Amino acid sequence: MSTAQTGGRTNSAENPWPVRTVSQKISGWIDKLGTVWVEGQLTQINARPGTRTAFLTLRDPSVDMSLQLTCDPQLLRASEVPLAEGASVVVFGKITFWPGRGSLALRITEIRPVGIGELLARLERLRKLLAAEGLFDQRLKRPLPFLPQRIGLITGRASAAERDVLSVAERRWPAVQFDVRNTPVQGPTAVPQILDALAALDKDPDVDVIILARGGGSPEDLLPFSDEALCRAIVACTTPVVSAIGHEPDSPLSDYVADLRAATPTDAAKRVVPDAVAEQDLVDDLRSRAAGALRNWVRREEHVIAQLRDRPVLADPIAALDRRADEIERLRVAARRDISRTVASEATTVDHLRARLSTLGPAATLARGYAVVQRIVADGDPEVVRSVDDAPPGTQLRVRVGDGAVRAVVMGREN
The missing domain is CATH 2.40.50.140 (Nucleic acid-binding proteins)
Structure with missing residues (x-):
């Protein structure tokens, strides 16, 4: 125990x-x-x-x-x-x-x-540095031309990425031209040669867009496309740059600084080069839709014109004028009748006023034998004599009677 x-x-x-x-x-x-x-x-x-x-x-x-x-x-x-x-x-x-x-x-x-985690951590630190400098800003992205005449392609020699880009682009638009620069796409010599090829294509005025293409691989194989010098060179390019590195899950730093990220080299060719057949179909469809829209517009306008033509005012415009002429004539007769009635009424009123005025006026009084005696004043209007005091002897008088006036001189005074 x-x-x-x-x-x-x-x-x-x-x-x-x-x-x-x-x-x-x-x-x-x-x-x-x-x-x-x-x-x-x-x-x-x-x-x-x-x-x-x-x-x-x-x-x-x-x-x-x-x-x-x-x-x-x-x-x-x-x-x-x-x-x-x-x-x-x-x-x-x-x-x-x-x-x-x-x-x-x-x-x-x-x-x-x-291992790979440490490598990814270093790339993540570089990504944050470039992002903080604004190199990923969408406002720096240059638009791609609709139909590039010449495309610069940087890829490995005789690589699947080169074959994919060329075959897809030529199938979509046979007239497109390529300036292919073959460089190493992995290893210590890849970055310097890619930088030289990128600078040469950027200086060529005939190159409208540049594609960086590489097939898939391990993070170590894709490391050159996350190089800081290459990323800054891509941002400094005046020619739009498309990054087509690896496959969809791969995200080297060149994808962030490039003007366009393509999931694969094939996708890059499709997004850079328009499809001639699809564009022709689109043109045909737009032409057909435009012709149909024009025909429909013409039919609508014809229908509107037909409706306007069927309206009575356009079908028989004289009838409307005749109806208006008859109405105008009735109104003219009524207006003349009302005016004549008004004039006769006012004329009767004037006659009555004239008779009353004649009756009440001084002329009627003078006609019955009365007279108006006025004293003539030098440099003034005659004044009516209302009292014997107004006409002392020798005063010149104006005597108005019914049919005229006479002048007289005061000879004397009687009380």
């Missing part, structure tokens, strides 16, 4: 330790291990929204062994490269024992991608 001595107490079948004692002892031993760097491959990532702890599984790709990891979810979100299952990483943390569950986990406080 085995025994153990701890703190003066012998551990045996008769004196067993409780689970909490064992858990506390294990936790204390593990806590003495300190921090450690560990390399492995992520096989499981569980970071639920709203939780304060993310759980990961780190596997040794050489043997069938794994280790449980825990961390703050912010650590995953702050990673320069999005972490996914299968990524190789190096983590830094401390082994932790959870007494409640009796399980071990490595609580990490730092995580770094290695």
